[in-house]
Every structure is written in C-alpha cells, then in structure tokens.
Amino acid sequence: MITKITGIIRRDLRLIAGIVTNNSRVLDVGCGEGELLDYLDKNKEVDGRGIELSSTGVNSCVAAGLSVIQGDADQDLDNYPDQAFDYVVLSQTLQATRQPHKVLDNLVRIGKYAIVSFPNFGHWRVRLALMVHGRMPQTDILSYNWYDTPNIHFCTIKDFVALCVKLNINIESGIALNRRGFERKIGGKGLRFANLRGEQAIFLLTRH
Amino acid sequence: MEQNIGSDNSKEEISRVTLGDVTPMRLDCGFELKNFGVAYKTYGKLNKKKTNAILVCHALSGDQFVSGINPFSGRPGWWNLVIGPNKLIDTERFFVICPNIIGGCMGTIGPKEINCDTGQPWGLDFPVITISDMVRAQALLLDYLGVDKLFCAIGGSMGGMQVLEWAVAYPDRVFAAIPIATASHHSAQNIAFHEVGRQAIMADKDWCGGNYFNHDCYPKRGLGIARMIAHITYLSEPALQSKFGRRLQDRDTITFGFDADFQVESYLRYQGSTFVDRFDANSYLYITRAMDYFDLAERHGNGTLAEAFRGTNTRFCVISFSSDWLYQTSESRAIVKALNAVAANVSFAEIDSDKGHDAFLLKEPEFWKVLSGFIDGAAQKYGLNGSQ
Structure with missing residues (x-):
C-alpha cells in the first residue's frame, strides 16, 4: 500500500508494537509481509493474526509461520465477532480503503483497542506542493502519481479527529511523527501544530 | 505396532488392525459395524511424548500408500513428493499415519471385503457410510496406535473433508488442521458429476446389481467412464488445452470414425x-x-458453518488453487469466513496455478512454501523443535 522508507516505517511499527501488551490477541489488518506480526510474535508473545490483500504478501506470511488470510479491510472485517481481539492494527492502510468510516467502526467493534496509523495530508510539505506548484503532492511517503495511487481516501490529522468524534470513537492517545521520526503528542492545543508538522500519525482508539 | 521408517520394501505386508471388536462402531445410518479391518501405513517414529503424529487423509481414489513405493502398483506413493525422509513432511521428524478409509478397497472394510456373517463379499449389503464414519474409524485407529492428539491432520479434496470433520468432531485431538482444495459441503454440481459416474457404473450390465463378484464379471466400462468424467473435473481447461489441444493420436488426419482420434x-x-x-x-x-x-x-x-467451528482451538491453514473448478477458492473462502466469525486461528492462501484440482498432488513450489511454513510455525507453537 505504501512505499517503505525503512527508518520512518520501522519507527511507526516500533511505536505500534510499543503500545501492544504482552500475550495479547492482535489482528493486523493490511499486514503486508508480516513485519509487525513477526516482531510481536517474537518479542511480545502475542496471539497474532493478519489480513492482507496481496497474495504474495499472504503467502510469504504463511510461509513464515504467521496466521494470515487473504482478504481486505472493506469486505472481511464484518465477519469477525465483537471484541475478539485486544488490539486491531490498521497501519498505513486507512487511506486505501473504500469506506474508511465503516472500517474504523469495525476496528473498534472487533478490538478492545484499535491502533490506526496513516500519512497526514495536512503536513506542510503536502500543503506547500499544492499551494506553490499547484500539483498533486508527491512526497517520500506519498510517492504515487495521482492517477495510479491506491490511496483514495486521504485525510489530515484534524479530519481524522473530527471523524472519530462523529463516529463516537474515543481517542485514547495520538502521536504525530515528523520526517526524522520525532514524536509529538496530539491533543488540545498541539493538534494544529501536529497537523502541520506531523508526516504521519498513530492513534489509539476505543469504542465510547 | 508397526513403525518402519519410510522403508520401501515391496514385500511388506499391509498393516491391518481389527477394530470394533469390543464395542461395535455405530454408523450415521444406524448400522453397527463390528470386527472391521482398517488397513493403514505409518512412516517414521512416534516420539516419547507422542506429540509428533500427523494424520494424512486420502482422497476418493487414494490409499494408505502415501510415501515410498506403492507395493501394489510399483509406483511412488500418491504424495511421495511431499512426504518422506527429509521431505517437506519429514518422516525423520514426524510420525505419519495414513489409513485407508472405510468403504475403500485397499484392505479396510468396504463392499469388496468379506462379510463375516455371510462369508460373501458385502456388495450392496454394505451400509452407506459418511465422511464422519470414516473419521470415527480413524479415531479408533489412533486409540489403537496410542495417539491421543494429532499434531496435524492434513488432506486434499475428500481428504480435506475428513480434516474438517476431524477438527470439528474431535477438536481436542487436533492441534493443526490443513484442509486443501476442499469444501465444507458438496455443491449441486459436485453431486451431479458424481451421480453421472454412479449411473455409468450401474448402467453397465456387468455390474449385476452390485453382485458382480458372484457372476465372474466386472463393470469395467462403467467404472472406466466414471473415472473419465471425474478426471476431467480434476484438470483445468487451460491445463487440458496446453497438454492436448486438438492434437491427434498416432495419426495424421481424422478417421471419420469413433476411434480415439484426439490425444485427449x-x-x-x-x-x-x-x-x-x-x-x-x-x-x-x-x-x-x-x-x-x-x-x-x-x-x-x-x-451455520461458523457454529460448527465455535470454540475451536485448532490452528487452521486453508489452501485453494486458482484454477480448481471442482472445489473453488470461494468454497475455501467460505470456510475461512466461518472460522473468522468465531475468531479461530486461521491462515488462508490461494495458490496461483493452472493445474486445476489435481495441483495439490503435483510439484507446486508456492504451495509447498506455504505448507512448510505453516507446519514449521505450528510445530514451534506445539513445542516440536528440530528433530524429535
């Protein structure tokens, strides 16, 4: 779904892994090649499962001993029962779903906690690209052309917070990551700044 | 108990045990089967903790000779590519059990075997059996072999049905289940193809109402046609096309007759x-x-399929093949969906292959990669590290 820039993405996954508690049940939606699941399996002894759209991703996950099925966030989450997992992770995938609001609803339904990370379309570089060049932004994280991108539902950190309010989803905490991987807590007065400086965001959510 | 390590001695006897001698086994149809033989083969050794047993369930036309050389045909066992010493399912590491199903004809009780009450082959007096009956008999065999819990049950096609039945009927006896190229039920089309096959057999006058063994005849044509029909369903259209196309058989031109002009x-x-x-x-x-x-x-x-799986602790790995039109990927997906609905531990991979249903028996590197990854991962979770 997203171009991998080792430093930043690894940092993103490490932060997510930091939130997950030991021996918990985790569903990683859009698990790619299973980096996070593998890390959690080895370091936190979680009972981990994954859903991945690409069959190459799925097959390499299963071949690595991970419990992963082929499927997608829009269609397959409906099947899972309420509160079946401690954490449901959606990392850098929200912007590629057809109905992000329904996906979010499902995440907090299936998991006691949902952990969602996404690229922030409100980042100053993105804004600058549009304002100065008048072209659709292409950055390190958003490296696709407008016509071939799988990312069809971009949002800013502010948009995301507003959607959570609308969906009655509780934001337990939020972190914005800048280009160098520095973290900043999202909340209160910091929201505006985070929305400008954060290249990506990670949120911990629960159902109200 | 026989435990020869993957030996390919063609002189070897079929291992056969008589079950239901103390308590008869009640079949789904109500019939009580007693003193019935089950033929089986084992490969490798059961470890001290009895934790390394893998049950291999065979398909419609399969048998217990899964690895090594089949002593009857003289050809390699039906899954010899996958199972054997140092192979994907390593018989130096695992204790592999492959029984011939009840109703079969390779030594286990079936219509061909002698009915002790009459001294005659059972023929159509043999009770109609189900997949559950096959599995129930296998469970008795495991009791006899001293295996309380399987590390893994694996099988393709009808073997996959037995694996699903195992996981649901004996959830505590199966740690990992690998149903391959299979379905949770037979569709109308599946039944239809089988019905044509059965009608072909029964329409053969040499079938003699199922009593051919008393008439010194055999419904070769009928059974042959049944096999021909079934065989088409095992291959994909592209596989048939690339293998045969419209090529002619040992001739340069069509003969304007009904001889086998075409290679297919x-x-x-x-x-x-x-x-x-x-x-x-x-x-x-x-x-x-x-x-x-x-x-x-x-x-x-x-x-409701999900209800059948409720509460399961078994790890599932469901595998389908893209060109299998007998048991399509959608059938496997329905199983996965049901497993997800009860938050079961499931992996699912669709293998891209043009070989149709039979792909599970063939050399398919991607399939093997997934299979071996799942087995290794499950073995680790089960505490089976390295060689036992």
Missing part, C-alpha cells in the same frame, strides 16, 4: 482403463455417496 480421448481412455484395475466399482459408489452427503454446517452447526 486416448488419455482419458487410458485413465479409465488403468483405474478399473486398481479400484472396486462398488467402493466408488459408496465413497462418492459419502462425499455427496458431506455437509459440515448441517451436521455440526445447525446449518
């Missing part, structure tokens, strides 16, 4: 004729019937 005709005739030499026609009727009757949701879940 000749191939099917060959498949049919070799099958009748090794398979019992009545067995074919009984086994196809058992498959038609298979409906996991109906039997174990009041019509």
Whole structure:
C-alpha cells in the first residue's frame, strides 16, 4: 500500500508494537509481509493474526509461520465477532480503503483497542506542493502519481479527529511523527501544530 | 505396532488392525459395524511424548500408500513428493499415519471385503457410510496406535473433508488442521458429476446389481467412464488445452470414425482403463455417496458453518488453487469466513496455478512454501523443535 522508507516505517511499527501488551490477541489488518506480526510474535508473545490483500504478501506470511488470510479491510472485517481481539492494527492502510468510516467502526467493534496509523495530508510539505506548484503532492511517503495511487481516501490529522468524534470513537492517545521520526503528542492545543508538522500519525482508539 | 521408517520394501505386508471388536462402531445410518479391518501405513517414529503424529487423509481414489513405493502398483506413493525422509513432511521428524478409509478397497472394510456373517463379499449389503464414519474409524485407529492428539491432520479434496470433520468432531485431538482444495459441503454440481459416474457404473450390465463378484464379471466400462468424467473435473481447461489441444493420436488426419482420434480421448481412455484395475466399482459408489452427503454446517452447526467451528482451538491453514473448478477458492473462502466469525486461528492462501484440482498432488513450489511454513510455525507453537 505504501512505499517503505525503512527508518520512518520501522519507527511507526516500533511505536505500534510499543503500545501492544504482552500475550495479547492482535489482528493486523493490511499486514503486508508480516513485519509487525513477526516482531510481536517474537518479542511480545502475542496471539497474532493478519489480513492482507496481496497474495504474495499472504503467502510469504504463511510461509513464515504467521496466521494470515487473504482478504481486505472493506469486505472481511464484518465477519469477525465483537471484541475478539485486544488490539486491531490498521497501519498505513486507512487511506486505501473504500469506506474508511465503516472500517474504523469495525476496528473498534472487533478490538478492545484499535491502533490506526496513516500519512497526514495536512503536513506542510503536502500543503506547500499544492499551494506553490499547484500539483498533486508527491512526497517520500506519498510517492504515487495521482492517477495510479491506491490511496483514495486521504485525510489530515484534524479530519481524522473530527471523524472519530462523529463516529463516537474515543481517542485514547495520538502521536504525530515528523520526517526524522520525532514524536509529538496530539491533543488540545498541539493538534494544529501536529497537523502541520506531523508526516504521519498513530492513534489509539476505543469504542465510547 | 508397526513403525518402519519410510522403508520401501515391496514385500511388506499391509498393516491391518481389527477394530470394533469390543464395542461395535455405530454408523450415521444406524448400522453397527463390528470386527472391521482398517488397513493403514505409518512412516517414521512416534516420539516419547507422542506429540509428533500427523494424520494424512486420502482422497476418493487414494490409499494408505502415501510415501515410498506403492507395493501394489510399483509406483511412488500418491504424495511421495511431499512426504518422506527429509521431505517437506519429514518422516525423520514426524510420525505419519495414513489409513485407508472405510468403504475403500485397499484392505479396510468396504463392499469388496468379506462379510463375516455371510462369508460373501458385502456388495450392496454394505451400509452407506459418511465422511464422519470414516473419521470415527480413524479415531479408533489412533486409540489403537496410542495417539491421543494429532499434531496435524492434513488432506486434499475428500481428504480435506475428513480434516474438517476431524477438527470439528474431535477438536481436542487436533492441534493443526490443513484442509486443501476442499469444501465444507458438496455443491449441486459436485453431486451431479458424481451421480453421472454412479449411473455409468450401474448402467453397465456387468455390474449385476452390485453382485458382480458372484457372476465372474466386472463393470469395467462403467467404472472406466466414471473415472473419465471425474478426471476431467480434476484438470483445468487451460491445463487440458496446453497438454492436448486438438492434437491427434498416432495419426495424421481424422478417421471419420469413433476411434480415439484426439490425444485427449486416448488419455482419458487410458485413465479409465488403468483405474478399473486398481479400484472396486462398488467402493466408488459408496465413497462418492459419502462425499455427496458431506455437509459440515448441517451436521455440526445447525446449518451455520461458523457454529460448527465455535470454540475451536485448532490452528487452521486453508489452501485453494486458482484454477480448481471442482472445489473453488470461494468454497475455501467460505470456510475461512466461518472460522473468522468465531475468531479461530486461521491462515488462508490461494495458490496461483493452472493445474486445476489435481495441483495439490503435483510439484507446486508456492504451495509447498506455504505448507512448510505453516507446519514449521505450528510445530514451534506445539513445542516440536528440530528433530524429535
């Protein structure tokens, strides 16, 4: 779904892994090649499962001993029962779903906690690209052309917070990551700044 | 108990045990089967903790000779590519058990075997059996072998149905289940193909109402046709096309007759004729019937597949093949969906292959990669590290 820039993405996954508690049940939606699941399996002894759209991703996950099925966030989450997992992770995938609001609803339904990370379309570089060049932004994280991108539902950190309010989803905490991987807590007065400086965001959510 | 390590001694006897001698085994149809033989093969050794047993369930026309050389045909066992010493399912590491199903014709009780009460082959007096009955008999075999819990049950096609039945009927006896190229029930089309096969057998006058063993005849044509029909369903259209196209058989031009002008005709005739030499026609009727009757949701879940799996602790790995039109990927996906609905531990991979249903028996590197990854991962979770 997203171009991998080792430093930043690894940092993103490490932060997510930091939130997950030991021996918990985790569903990683859009698990790619299973980096996070593998890390959690080895370091936190979680009972981990994954859903991945690409069959190459799925097959390499299963071949690595991970419990992963082929499927997608829009269609397959409906099947899972309420509160079946401690954490449901959606990392850098929200912007590629057809109905992000329904996906979010499902995440907090299936998991006691949902952990969602996404690229922030409100980042100053993105804004600058549009304002100065008048072209659709292409950055390190958003490296696709407008016509071939799988990312069809971009949002800013502010948009995301507003959607959570609308969906009655509780934001337990939020972190914005800048280009160098520095973290900043999202909340209160910091929201505006985070929305400008954060290249990506990670949120911990629960159902109200 | 026999435990020869993958030896390929063609002189070896078939291992056969008599079960149901103390308590008869009650079949789904109500019949009580007593003192019945089950033929099986084992490969490798059961470890001290008895934790390394893998049950391999065979398909419609399969048998217990899964690895090494089949002593009857002189050819490699049906899954010799996958199972054996230092192979994907390593018999130096795992204790592999492969029983011939009840209703079969390779030494286990079936219509070909002698009914002790009459001294005659059972023929159509043999009770109609189900996939559950096959699995129940296998559970008795495991009791006899001293295996309380399987590390893994694995099988393709009808073997996959047995694996699903195992996981649902004996959830505590199966740590990992690998149903391959299979379905949780037979579709109308599946039943239809089987019905044509059965009708072909029963329309053969040499079938003699199932009593051919008393008439010194054998419904070769009927069984051959049944096999020919079934064989088409095992291959994909592209596989048939690339293998045969419209090529002619040993001739330069069509003959304006009904001889096997085309290679594909000749191939099917060959498949049919070799099958009748090794398979019992009545067995074919009984086994196809058992498959038609298979409906996991109906039997174990009041019509809801997810209910059948509720509470399962088994790790599942469901595998399908993209060009399999007999048991399509959508069938596997329905199983996965049901497992997800009860938050079961499931992996699912669709393998891209143009070889159709039979792909599970063939050399498919991607399939093998997934299979070996899942087995290794499960073995680690089960505490089976390295060689036992």
